[in-house]
């Protein structure tokens with residue numbers, strides 16, 4: 001990391017007496033200047049030195065953790081220390097951490113660092129990374145969209161409260177069926193929409209027959225769209241239906 005010369009120079013500053021240096025020699029001068037500036041500021045304003053907790057590289061740039069809890073600082077001094085630190089952090093994004101020459105933020109296999117051309121290894125720039133990341137995300141999204149088969153939403157998965165309330169009002173007609181089984185009106189809706197009857201005391205097939213028998217065509221048309229009605233009822237055998245109105249209804253669905 002740092003050589004002994006860097007370390008000795010930094011330790012000359014009172015402010016750095018107790019802190020460890022977790023960065024490479026390219027930033028030694030930058031951190032030294034920062035420490036010296038804060039120290040001078042505190043001397044000029046008769047303030048104590050802030051506590052320096054950690055000085056390190058993180059996500060490629062400098063992190064300088066300190067606190068001013070050890071004594072009361074005038075607000076302008078606090079602000080000035082913050083400004084000095086922010087300026088140094090900003091500068092670190094253009095100083096090669098290895099050798100102090102001009103550098104830029106780069107990334108290599110998820111590891112971020114600031115480096116000059118000589119020390120860049122196989123890394124790419126932040127801009128190249130953003131471009132690559134965007135492409136990878138898009139590819140992943142496309143893959144997911146292509147993979148995901150269309151799945152009807154259960155009542156609980158619907159986000160819009162208005163839509164939920166509307167469905168609640170409409171499915172109230174299913175209460176007539178619920179009495180025989182321990183299910184709610186929205187369960188009837190869910191099972192018919194998703195064909196998923198696991199965990200319910202009635203199967204999808206029996207349920208749709210019951211619904212067809214006990215719920216009026218008008219109500220069914222209120223609850224479901226034409227596509228949904230076709231999906232649920234169009235393969236019902238006409239021989240099993242006695243009610244002439246329901247028979248016509250199924251015939252209509254079969255035609256589409």
Ligand SMILES: [Zn+2]
Pocket residue numbers: 096097098099100101115116117118119
């Ligand atoms: Zn370098």
